[in-house]
Amino acid sequence: MTPGEPAWFTLPVPRWSDGAALAGLQARAGATRHELILAAARRFACQGYHATSLVQVVEDCGRTKGALFFHFGSKSALGWAVVGEVHASWEDIAERIAARHLDPLQTLLVVYDAQIGRLMYDPVVQGGLRVMREDPGMQADRNTWVEGWRAESEVLLARARADGLLTADTDPAAVSTTLLSTVVGHHYLAEAQPDGPTTWERMTTTWRGLLPAIAVRPWVTRWSDSGWSHRPAPTAEPYERARREGVSDRV
Template sequence: MVQQERARLTREKILLGAADVIRRVGYAKASLGQISETSGVTRGALYFHFGSKLDIAAALVDEQHRITREASEMILATDASALELMMHLCLDLAQRLVADPIVRAGVRLTSDTSTFDSPIGDPFRDWIETFGALATRAQDNGETTATVPPDMAARFIIPAFTGVQLVSDTLTGREDLPGRVREMWEILVRALVAAENLATALQMLDDVFTAPGSDEEAMR
């Protein structure tokens, strides 16, 4: 049991070290020697857990998927409205991209064409499907108008979030990401919500992004 825990901790150290190296130099320039040194483990220990740099990248992506999936499931289990759930999902991922090195690395590797033989599309498809269902529920419940079809809204929201976080990463290292995601959602709310419901929806937006513990609250 002690040996299993030690192995788990070593594997975790390797993934955190790899995440840090990839953040600094990118996947293509990252070397196993850099990952070993940054992780504080021997090359032998690294090879015990992972056979190659590609194996480490795949493990980072898998771990990022697990973290974000479990977080999403917790959010979706709440009794918030569909529109509010979409805001919470975006804010949660934004905060994890700021604070969680595994999530940062996994998202970067997913969109980095130098990592795998073909792009990883499943995460994007999963998010689009989830947001499509939520957008449909929001429209059915009268939270949004029928002006924009739910599937079209979902196909826009996910790429929009992806673009916002990439630009934020380039310009500020994602320091301003929660605020930029809030701006994205203000545009979406003004486009999707009927005029008579707009004030309520904008108040909901403020409540989500200024809740205790949110980065947006800290920025104000």
């Protein structure tokens, strides 16, 4: 790493990524669409998908029902837009992580950090997951999201083993399933015990115990010397700022 270059484990934050939906829209209309998605996501996360009304959404962002129905024909369409942004913004993050050309285990660590940061602080992700959990029509989408995370982990672990970074008896499928289950458990405990360790802190402890058991010693030494253990934890402000970008002031 050259002086001034970001560390390999620098946390990527989301950007608005619903480009297909914005195609052909003027900047002001695109900003309105983002305002509505963000307002809906916050409401969904706070009080649930079914308990949220369209009146609340338009009041929260100071828009009209006419503006809402110009972009979304129904509450379901608005919910799907929030969920779609969850997926699209992750694809953008994944591409940016891949562009770092890290080794597979480093990539795995950044992927989990990025996902955990989103779970903790990205209002669109928090709202989208609530929609996926509460709307029966989105159960398949939720399963796809979960399985996609697990499968991505298995691919990275398999690459790491092929590259000689993991012990020969490490099972990528078993480890990937365990990792995802661990994150889910940590996130549940962190929410149930708000005065206890955060999801980020709990998962950091997990990595410190797991990686020396499955990775080869030279990799573990490089990882320990890289400064990863002292990487800064995510905070809400970058996620809030990222979601405000592209939402212009109305005239």
